[in-house]
Amino acid sequence: MKFELTLLGTGAAMPMPGRFTSAQVLNVNDSLCLIDCGEGTQMRLTEYQVRRSRIGQIFISHLHGDHFYGLMGLLTSFALNDRQQPLDVFSPPGLQEIINVMLHYQGSGAISYPITFHQVDTTKHQLLFENQHIEVFSIPLQHRIPTTGYLIREKQRPSNILPEKITAYNIPVSSIKDIKNGADFQLSDGTIISNSELTTAPPPPRAYAYCSDTMYKPDIVPIIKGVDILYHEATYLHSDEAIAIQNGHATALQAAMIAKAANVEKLVIGHFSARYKEAQLFEQEARTIFPSTIGGADGMVIDVPFKKDNRQ
Amino acid sequence: MKFELTLLGTGAAMPMPGRFTSAQVLNVNDSLCLIDCGEGTQMRLTEYQVRRSRIGQIFISHLHGDHFYGLMGLLTSFALNDRQQPLDVFSPPGLQEIINVMLHYQGSGAISYPITFHQVDTTKHQLLFENQHIEVFSIPLQHRIPTTGYLIREKQRPSNILPEKITAYNIPVSSIKDIKNGADFQLSDGTIISNSELTTAPPPPRAYAYCSDTMYKPDIVPIIKGVDILYHEATYLHSDEAIAIQNGHATALQAAMIAKAANVEKLVIGHFSARYKEAQLFEQEARTIFPSTIGGADGMVIDVPFKKDNRQ
Numbered sequence: 003m004k005f006e007l008t009l010l011g012t013g014a015a016m017p018m019p020g021r022f023t024s025a026q027v028l029n030v031n032d033s034l035c036l037i038d039c040g041e042g043t044q045m046r047l048t049e050y051q052v053r054r055s056r057i058g059q060i061f062i063s064h065l066h067g068d069h070f071y072g073l074m075g076l077l078t079s080f081a082l083n084d085r086q087q088p089l090d091v092f093s094p095p096g097l098q099e100i101i102n103v104m105l106h107y108q109g110s111g112a113i114s115y116p117i118t119f120h121q122v123d124t125t126k127h128q129l130l131f132e133n134q135h136i137e138v139f140s141i142p143l144q145h146r147i148p149t150t151g152y153l154i155r156e157k158q159r160p161s162n163i164l165p166e167k168i169t170a171y172n173i174p175v176s177s178i179k180d181i182k183n184g185a186d187f188q189l190s191d192g193t194i195i196s197n198s199e200l201t202t203a204p205p206p207p208r209a210y211a212y213c214s215d216t217m218y219k220p221d222i223v224p225i226i227k228g229v230d231i232l233y234h235e236a237t238y239l240h241s242d243e244a245i246a247i248q249n250g251h252a253t254a255l256q257a258a259m260i261a262k263a264a265n266v267e268k269l270v271i272g273h274f275s276a277r278y279k280e281a282q283l284f285e286q287e288a289r290t291i292f293p294s295t296i297g298g299a300d301g302m303v304i305d306v307p308f309k310k311d312n313r314q
Numbered sequence: 315m316k317f318e319l320t321l322l323g324t325g326a327a328m329p330m331p332g333r334f335t336s337a338q339v340l341n342v343n344d345s346l347c348l349i350d351c352g353e354g355t356q357m358r359l360t361e362y363q364v365r366r367s368r369i370g371q372i373f374i375s376h377l378h379g380d381h382f383y384g385l386m387g388l389l390t391s392f393a394l395n396d397r398q399q400p401l402d403v404f405s406p407p408g409l410q411e412i413i414n415v416m417l418h419y420q421g422s423g424a425i426s427y428p429i430t431f432h433q434v435d436t437t438k439h440q441l442l443f444e445n446q447h448i449e450v451f452s453i454p455l456q457h458r459i460p461t462t463g464y465l466i467r468e469k470q471r472p473s474n475i476l477p478e479k480i481t482a483y484n485i486p487v488s489s490i491k492d493i494k495n496g497a498d499f500q501l502s503d504g505t506i507i508s509n510s511e512l513t514t515a516p517p518p519p520r521a522y523a524y525c526s527d528t529m530y531k532p533d534i535v536p537i538i539k540g541v542d543i544l545y546h547e548a549t550y551l552h553s554d555e556a557i558a559i560q561n562g563h564a565t566a567l568q569a570a571m572i573a574k575a576a577n578v579e580k581l582v583i584g585h586f587s588a589r590y591k592e593a594q595l596f597e598q599e600a601r602t603i604f605p606s607t608i609g610g611a612d613g614m615v616i617d618v619p620f621k622k623d624n625r626q
Contacts, residue, residue, distance in 0.1 A: 015391075015394055016356075016391050016394050017356060017360075019360060022357075023387075041356070041357075041387040042353060042357060044329060044353070045334075045354060049331070065419040065420060066420060067387055067416070067420065074383055075329070075380075078379045079327075079328050099415060100412075100415050100419065103411060103415045106408075107408040107412065108378060108379065108459065109458050109459045146421050147421045
């Protein structure tokens with residue numbers, strides 16, 4: 003089962019050659035969540051061959067343009083592609099009003115499929131969405147305007163039943179679901195076979211945390227503890243910390259401090275200010291504190307494979 | 315003096331690889347008018363090395379997204395680039411409301427320079443704007459929502475005074491402006507030297523007409539008569555005329571019929587529907603009626619040189 007992040011745009015406020023504004027896609031088992039949607043996101047989806055029809059939810063962090071100016075174009079293109087399936091859009095308050103004003107002037111029928119807008123309370127960490135495979139939580143961030151991060155976590159999968167035990171104990175199909183969910187099995191002579199003999203534990207659920215845009219905010223650490231990938235903005239180098247603070251942003255070093263404190267597997271940084279000519283400086287700086295840092299680039303794909311059975 | 319059109323986006327409703335949605339720049343003497351501003355226009359300006367600081371006016375034809383979804387990003391980037399000079403934005407009613415709603419949620423200070431929004435009455439052909447060099451007029455078009463075309467016309471330049479006559483008649487600097495504007499010159503002995511002996515006529519003013527989106531609308535012909543370049547949308551091939559009518563669009567053949575009736579110098583077509591795989595079919599079709607047709611492509615630059623003295 004896939005758990006794969008594709009970076010569509012890793013630049014900051016202004017699109018630059020090769021670096022679009024913020025947008026990402028998380029693919030969980032071929033269901034896609036789009037996270038932020040800067041201008042040109044729909045072109046990037048085409049360029050990187052992302053199947054846009056599989057996008058079921060869109061999560062917008064905040065209403066600065068570099069995080070949502072590509073949304074209206076994408077929503078319109080969905081309609082032109084005859085999308086029928088519903089779409090859920092999450093964002094801090096205001097997005098629905100913005101979209102509705104634009105739709106008002108476009109004439110009727112611009113959007114043919116149902117969209118549900120969900121307002122995110124940017125002051126709270128809470129469950130926003132769940133389906134069969136994932137749960138999505140808000141992460142309160144601190145920026146110039148109300149901003150939320152998103153934590154996307156796989157649900158715990160049922161245990162794996164061992165095929166050789168099914169044969170050995172002649173386990174009927176009707177019992178398999180219960181055993182996967184933790185039940186023991188009783189033989190016809192009354193003997194109880196314990197669940198732990200019949201199953202292996204499922205791989206631990208994978209998790210992704212998206213934190214952009216935000217100042218250095220250590221109180222998010224407990225929320226994102228141990229995630230497989232943390233994306234944290236790193237708009238500035240630490241030598242420009244004063245400007246970062248002034249603009250409500252973080253430095254590469256600060257992103258690494260958060261990653262280290264939260265003991266995440268991998269840190270991906272992005273939202274690099276165009277003032278710096280060499281993007282690898284961000285990666286270098288972060289790695290001084292957190293070596294498993296990846297300097298994000300448009301088109302980069304980061305896969306999180308299942309870990310081994312966690313009962314070993 | 316330059317009169318040069320750069321096509322930034324020649325696709326229809328959805329951006330496609332190599333063909334962005336509608337946007338163009340007209341360069342008149344290094345002052346730039348941006349005409350329509352589809353998603354990604356600011357990336358195209360960078361790609362084609364257009365000096366965005368020289369854009370003084372933006373003309374939006376209508377409020378379908380493929381003609382203005384790049385505007386907010388561009389306005390924001392102007393501010394990030396420390397733009398100070400005023401900007402005039404023309405469009406059918408509604409654009410200012412849309413922009414203001416977005417600005418409301420962006421926090422203060424997103425736009426630092428003065429923008430004046432001008433509402434265009436899409437039912438009238440009238441003067442919208444003029445400066446030292448150009449006049450811009452509306453062209454009433456017929457589409458699914460209120461839509462205007464734009465006619466950009468150079469002002470008549472003063473006559474050119476012949477250098478050898480200045481010497482021969484010892485003409486003082488103080489008289490030159492009057493002579494350029496048509497005055498005769500009186501020698502000290504009272505002899506009148508007629509203006510026609512002292513000057514050559516200026517080159518005729520050049521003109522560009524932008525007509526997109528629109529159905530076939532022959533009553534625009536008198537307005538665009540004889541322009542140097544007519545850009546006319548050609549969303550469909552004529553075999554799909556019924557669909558064109560239904561969607562408020564024109565065919566390549568119809569664009570050519572308008573060009574021929576208006577006796578324009580050159581026809582440029584664009585806004586090609588993505589349903590056709592071969593864009594050259596549009597050009598071929600239009601050329602059966604109007605041979606001086608150019609099939610538009612992103613990045614194409616079309617220069618209109620001065621014509622020779624029109625008194626010859």
